[in-house]
Amino acid sequence: MTTRTLLSPATLARPRGKAVYWTVFTGVVVLFALAFLFPVYWMVTGAMKSPDEIAQTPPTIIPKHWHLSGYTDAWSLMQLPEHLWNTVVQAAGAWAFQLVLCTAAAYALSKLKPAFGKLILGGILATLMVPAQALVVPKYLTAADLPLIHTSLLNSPLGIWLPAVANAFNLYLLKRFFDQLPRDVMEAAEIDGAGKLRILWSIVLPMSRPVLGVVSIFALVAVWQDFLWPLMVFSDTDKQPISVALVQLSQNIQLTVLIAAMVIASIPMVAMFLVFQRHIIAGISAGSTKG
Amino acid sequence: MTRTATRSPVEATAERQVQAPPPAGGRGRRRLIDQARAYAFLIGGLICFALFSWYPAIRAVVIAFQKYTPGSSPEWVGTANFTQVWHDPEFAAAWRNTLVFTLLALLIGFAIPFVLALVLNELRHWKAFFRVVVYLPVMIPPVVTALLWKWFYDPGAGLANETLRFLHLPTSNWSNGTDTALISLVIVATWANLGGTVLIYLAALQSIPGELYEAAELDGASLLQRVRYVTIPQTRFVILMLMLLQIIATMQVFTEPFVITGGGPESATVTVLYLIYKYAFLYNDFGGACALSVMLLVLLGVFSALYLRLTRSGEDDL
Numbered sequence: 001m002t003t004r005t006l007l008s009p010a011t012l013a014r015p016r017g018k019a020v021y022w023t024v025f026t027g028v029v030v031l032f033a034l035a036f037l038f039p040v041y042w043m044v045t046g047a048m049k050s051p052d053e054i055a056q057t058p059p060t061i062i063p064k065h066w067h068l069s070g071y072t073d074a075w076s077l078m079q080l081p082e083h084l085w086n087t088v089v090q091a092a093g094a095w096a097f098q099l100v101l102c103t104a105a106a107y108a109l110s111k112l113k114p115a116f117g118k119l120i121l122g123g124i125l126a127t128l129m130v131p132a133q134a135l136v137v138p139k140y141l142t143a144a145d146l147p148l149i150h151t152s153l154l155n156s157p158l159g160i161w162l163p164a165v166a167n168a169f170n171l172y173l174l175k176r177f178f179d180q181l182p183r184d185v186m187e188a189a190e191i192d193g194a195g196k197l198r199i200l201w202s203i204v205l206p207m208s209r210p211v212l213g214v215v216s217i218f219a220l221v222a223v224w225q226d227f228l229w230p231l232m233v234f235s236d237t238d239k240q241p242i243s244v245a246l247v248q249l250s251q252n253i254q255l256t257v258l259i260a261a262m263v264i265a266s267i268p269m270v271a272m273f274l275v276f277q278r279h280i281i282a283g284i285s286a287g288s289t290k291g
Numbered sequence: 292m293t294r295t296a297t298r299s300p301v302e303a304t305a306e307r308q309v310q311a312p313p314p315a316g317g318r319g320r321r322r323l324i325d326q327a328r329a330y331a332f333l334i335g336g337l338i339c340f341a342l343f344s345w346y347p348a349i350r351a352v353v354i355a356f357q358k359y360t361p362g363s364s365p366e367w368v369g370t371a372n373f374t375q376v377w378h379d380p381e382f383a384a385a386w387r388n389t390l391v392f393t394l395l396a397l398l399i400g401f402a403i404p405f406v407l408a409l410v411l412n413e414l415r416h417w418k419a420f421f422r423v424v425v426y427l428p429v430m431i432p433p434v435v436t437a438l439l440w441k442w443f444y445d446p447g448a449g450l451a452n453e454t455l456r457f458l459h460l461p462t463s464n465w466s467n468g469t470d471t472a473l474i475s476l477v478i479v480a481t482w483a484n485l486g487g488t489v490l491i492y493l494a495a496l497q498s499i500p501g502e503l504y505e506a507a508e509l510d511g512a513s514l515l516q517r518v519r520y521v522t523i524p525q526t527r528f529v530i531l532m533l534m535l536l537q538i539i540a541t542m543q544v545f546t547e548p549f550v551i552t553g554g555g556p557e558s559a560t561v562t563v564l565y566l567i568y569k570y571a572f573l574y575n576d577f578g579g580a581c582a583l584s585v586m587l588l589v590l591l592g593v594f595s596a597l598y599l600r601l602t603r604s605g606e607d608d609l
Contacts, residue, residue, distance in 0.1 A: 004501030004502075004504055004505060005412055005413055005496070005499075005501065005504065006409070006412070006413055006504060006514065006517055006518065006521075006522065007413050007514075008504070008505070008508060012415075021413075021414075021415075024410065024413075024414075025414055025416065028410060028411070028414065028421070029417070032421060032424050032425065033424075035482070036424050036425060036427055036428055037424060037427070039428075039439060039443070039482075040427065040431075042450060043439055046442075054448070055447070055448050056448065057447070057448050057453065058453060058456070058457070059448060059450070059453055100335070101335035101336045101339060102336055104332040104333070104335060104336065105332065105333050105335065105336030105337065106336075107332055108329045108330070108332035108333040109333065112325070112328065112329035112332060112333075113325075113329065114326060114329035114330055114333055115326055115329075117329075120333070120337065123340070123345065124340060125599075127340065127344040127345070127348075128595065128599060129592055129595040129596055129599060130344070130348055130588060130592065130595070131539055131542075131543055131587070131588070131591045131592075131595065132543075133543035133545065133564050134351075134543065134564075134567075134584050134587040134588045134591060135344075135347045135348060135351060135584065135588070136567075136584075137351070137567060137571045137577060137580045137581060137584055138346075138347035138348070138350040138351040138354060138581060138584065139343055139347040140571070141347075141350065141354070141361065141577065142342060142343065142346055142347050142350065143343075144361060145361070146342065147342070147346065162339050162342065162343065163339070163342075163343040165335070165336060165339035165340075165343075166336075166339045166340045166342070166343040166344045168340075168344070171336065196328055196332070200332075221430075224432065225432050225433055227433060227434050227545070227546045227549075228545050228546070228549075228564075228568070232572070242432075243432055243433075243434040243435075244434075246434050246435070246438065247434055247438070247549075247550055250438060250550075255442070258438070259442070262435045262438055262439060265432055265434075265435050266430075266431045266432060266435050269430045269431070269432060270427065270430050270431065272430075273423075273426070273427070273430040274423070277422075277423050277426075280426075281422050281423075281426065281490060284426075284487060284490045284491060284494075285490055285491065285493065285494035286494070
């Protein structure tokens with residue numbers, strides 16, 4: 001049974017209540033369809049119109065002739081396979097680096113009591129106060145010429161992977177989760193002769209599946225959706241992820257082809273969302289109320 | 292993993308002996324090994340934070356006082372960068388646009404999700420459908436959203452004007468008009484992001500105990516009074532939290548003006564972050580870019596600190 005909300009079940013059960021409810025319900029369905037689904041429909045079908053049809057006024061709601069050439073042209077003309085592959089490499093690497101390094105660091109801070117651990121955690125949490133975008137320029141200069149070793153991460157996927165690790169939010173999420181894990185299980189394993197890495201691998205990680213899932217989704221979405229940082233890092237056109245390539249190529253390409261490319265660029269994240277929507281929505285809802 | 296998994300029994304016994312009083316001198320070494328082990332786990336993350344968070348933060352402040360172009364040695368110039376960007380005609384425009392954008396985003400992008408969440412929470416059917424559909428735009432890459440709306444705003448065959456014509460309303464210049472460009476971008480940002488806000492509100496609304504509404508209704512509170520005296524006070528914490536988050540996020544807006552308007556027309560949509568980008572990559576003036584970054588950092592740091600304090604104290608309340 002649902003808990004009672006603003007309106008009481010009794011109000012809703014009355015004939016007038018029922019009429020108002022169904023009117024509002026229909027209104028919301030229509031509004032959602034128009035506001036959120038229609039633009040997506042317009043994009044998907046727009047790519048299938050002919051160049052003449054897409055420029056005509058008034059526009060056609062349903063394409064007169066369905067062309068798939070927009071999609072095939074986008075795939076070949078805009079080198080979408082390369083750019084998609086670049087994005088996949090960048091996102092997968094950022095995910096892997098974040099998962100390995102943030103988990104290890106969070107485990108150390110939570111369970112291994114390193115000297116200055118409190119200070120380090122404080123330093124990590126302090127970065128939450130620094131809005132990411134305000135630091136992109138000095139971050140870019142650092143990536144362009146790493147201190148001490150003087151190499152450049154520009155035009156290299158490492159330029160995405162390593163900065164992605166410096167994610168205080170994900171690290172703190174992991175650390176807080178590890179803090180809650182029962183101590184006695186780990187102590188028992190230690191008495192049985194398990195090393196720190198073994199405890200992390202065989203006890204902590206299997207118990208942390210939910211938080212690892214959340215961090216994984218956050219990490220993947222963040223890289224896939226990012227624009228400003230990859231725009232700075234990749235000046236080399238062939239290495240650009242799809243988000244940057246789309247903007248660079250949008251100037252001199254036919255509208256139907258560009259729209260088809262936009263649809264293709266959206267598919268991976270939308271597909272992931274539709275598959276994992278329960279978890280993603282639950283994660284957003286839970287993250288809010290608990291701070 | 293293999294190393295620790297296949298440790299010799301000798302090593303394991305050695306570890307067990309630690310619990311017994313250790314021989315003199317052993318404790319220090321033991322502690323050192325523990326520390327080395329802890330830092331072995333920590334080091335990768337630590338290096339990344341040092342390189343890409345701490346060092347850039349310090350460097351932003353240092354470079355703000357230098358004449359800096361990559362390749363040549365930096366030169367101290369005092370506050371010259373600050374006075375220079377201050378006198379840039381785009382400086383005032385960028386701050387004004389950013390503040391107006393943030394205010395409009397708060398007005399539009401804040402009220403709409405709250406009302407939507409209120410209505411959605413009352414609906415008994417198709418709940419999963421509404422949640423998925425409202426979050427769908429959030430999952431579309433921001434660049435795609437921006438390009439999509441750029442096409443909608445097209446003064447010729449754009450969907451926005453077509454709709455107005457269909458409704459027999461006067462058409463607009465949308466993102467191409469000096470007075471309408473900024474609000475056009477706010478609409479895009481609202482469309483793209485409101486899904487997340489709605490979901491968070493929904494979660495907050497669901498945690499309100501039903502008895503409160505029941506009691507209010509028994510006392511004769513009308514629908515609006517129940518919203519005013521039950522819903523809003525009960526969700527006050529989440530409202531405040533999201534408001535701060537939104538201020539922080541919208542003040543860093545970049546993708547929409549970069550992709551849709553290119554800062555124009557006549558710098559009507561140049562934002563602070565866009566100006567930072569221009570200084571670095573168009574003028575090759577990293578000192579100016581860092582001076583602007585520091586200003587943005589100081590302002591946003593205040594809101595971030597407020598937000599962190601709030602979530603911390605909120606946690607204590609829970």
